[in-house]
Amino acid sequence: MEDCAVSFWIYIGVMSILVGGAVKKFLTFQIGAMPSVVAWLGATLLVERLCALCMPAVLARLVLCVSCWLYFTWATPKPFLPVEGKAVFITGCDSGFGNATAKRLDAMGFEVFATVLNLDGGGAKHLRRVCSSRLTLLQVDITQPQQVQQALLDTKAKLGMRDLWGLVNNAGLCVNIGDAEFSLMSNYRGCMEVNFFGTLTVTRTFLPLLRQAKGRIVTISSPSGEHPFPCLASYGASKAALNLFTNTLRHELEPWGVKVSTILPSAFKTGQSSNTEYWEKEYKNLIQNLPPSLLEEYGEEYLLETKELFQSYAKTANEDLSPVINTIVDALLSPQPQVRYYAGPGLTLMYFICSYLPLSISDRFLQKLFVQKKVMPRALRKQQGLSLNDNNNSIKENMNNSNNNSFTKIID
Structure with missing residues (x-):
């Protein structure tokens, strides 16, 4: 008993x-x-x-x-590693995740090397104003190997005999507002140059310092590099290449004691995403450079709707960047950092659907999640006997629906 x-x-x-x-x-x-x-x-x-x-x-x-x-x-979560004496190199600190990460790590006591495109820009001035003397600003375009090499020399000179603990690959570019067929080749090349080749150059350049410190590499990628989001072919392809490189690097650096993590954010308001003038400029550039025959088959109203959808999604993106910044800190200081971090709302449901449900369901989900297009290409409308007025009304209806839709959209 x-x-x-x-x-x-x-x-x-x-x-x-x-x-x-x-x-x-x-x-x-x-x-x-x-x-x-x-x-x-x-x-x-x-x-x-x-x-x-x-x-x-x-x-x-x-x-x-x-x-x-x-x-x-x-x-029970393990306590973070001590910050004292640790230095971190961060790319793309003019705005967005990079700027916020530089401020957070500086406040925590890290020695921060923050790269910006413009040393006289608003982002650089803000960092000088709010950060401590430990922070070093470096003018670096990561697509220019000479500037990356100079940044390495400047970092080594400042560190002296000390180690570089972490590299945060944050710099990225998204310049796409249309289907894969009529997206400009300059967009494909631009995304690959920054998101893949630029990050590749920085990582390879700083690897000797990171191997010596048995440090950390943290790379900001995107779910669009793993799932086929419509209208994000150029951006997604560059992130897919980056993901494969990062995963390969993770295996190769394991014997050296270097931890490699990838962060996949949901929709956040960063960079030019909320700049109306930026989207207008990209749209006009697309119209001017599109072959007349292709413009006739798709129709300007089709392209206009896509541009309006991108603008609408950008306006409703999350302004609180803390979910991403918190994961960066965890990847840098956790005794056993995760290989992949999913930062932001909506990603759990999206990855569950895309990973475990039939392809027909996941494809339909992605189409509804990001670009809920109402307008058909002009050539298809002619085949089905639809008028332009029908689709003009559809554009207005789609804009109203997208403004009322609070579900998470995936674009960095």
């Missing part, structure tokens, strides 16, 4: 630990954490069944000890 009473209370303790751990993981749920969540649920079910069979008190105590060990090993 006494053994049964002891077993009962131990059963309550074990189930509280396991269920509490499972709930905690669900509250911070990410697709990358799926195996550990499943493991917790499996362990909870197994212990529940054992306890239902009135296990002996000795066995119940053993299960309690194992459960406590698992809880404190898996569920």
Whole structure:
């Protein structure tokens, strides 16, 4: 009888630990954490069944000890590594994630090397005003190998005998407002030059310092590099190349003790994304350079709707950059950083649908998630006998719907 009473209370303790751990993981749920969540649920079910069979008190105590060990090993977050003496190099700090990361890391006590395109620009002036003397601003266009090499020399001169702990590859470019067929080749090349080749150049240049420190490489990528978002072919292709390079690098640098992490943000208001003049300029450039035959087949109203959709999504993007900045800090200071971080709302659902549901469902989901186009290309409308007025009304209706749609859109 006494053994049964002891077993009962131990059963309550074990189930509280396991269920509490499972709930905690669900509250911070990410697709990358799926195996550990499943493991917790499996362990909870197994212990529940054992306890239902009135296990002996000795066995119940053993299960309690194992459960406590698992809880404190898996569920309790490890303390961050100390910041003191650590230096980090960050690209693309004129605005957005880079600017916010430079400020956060400087406030934490890091020695920050922040690259900007314009040393006299608003972003650089803001960093000089709010950051400490530890922060060093460097003018670097990452598509220019000579400037990257000079940045390495300047960084080494400032560090002296000290190590470079981290590299944050943040600089990126998205210049696309249309379908893959009529997107300008300059857009494809521009995205590849900055997002892939530029990041590749910086990473290779600074790798000797990072290997010496057994440090960290943190790269800001995009879900569009893993999923086929309509109208983001040039940007997505460059990020896909970047993702493969980063994953390969992660395997190769493991023996050196260098940790490599990739961050995949959801929709945030960064860079030129909320600049109306920027979108107008890109649209006019597209119209002027598009072959007349292709413009006739798609129709200017089709291109106009796409531009309006991009502007609408940019206006409703999240202005709070802290989810991304927090993951950067975790990747730099966690004893065991994650290989992939999903930063921002909506990504868990999107990755679950795209990873586990049939292709027909995931394709339809992506089409509805990003560009809810109403206007058909002009050539297709002629085949179906639709008038231009019908589609002009569709444009207005689509704009109203997109403004009322609060679901997360994926564009960096």
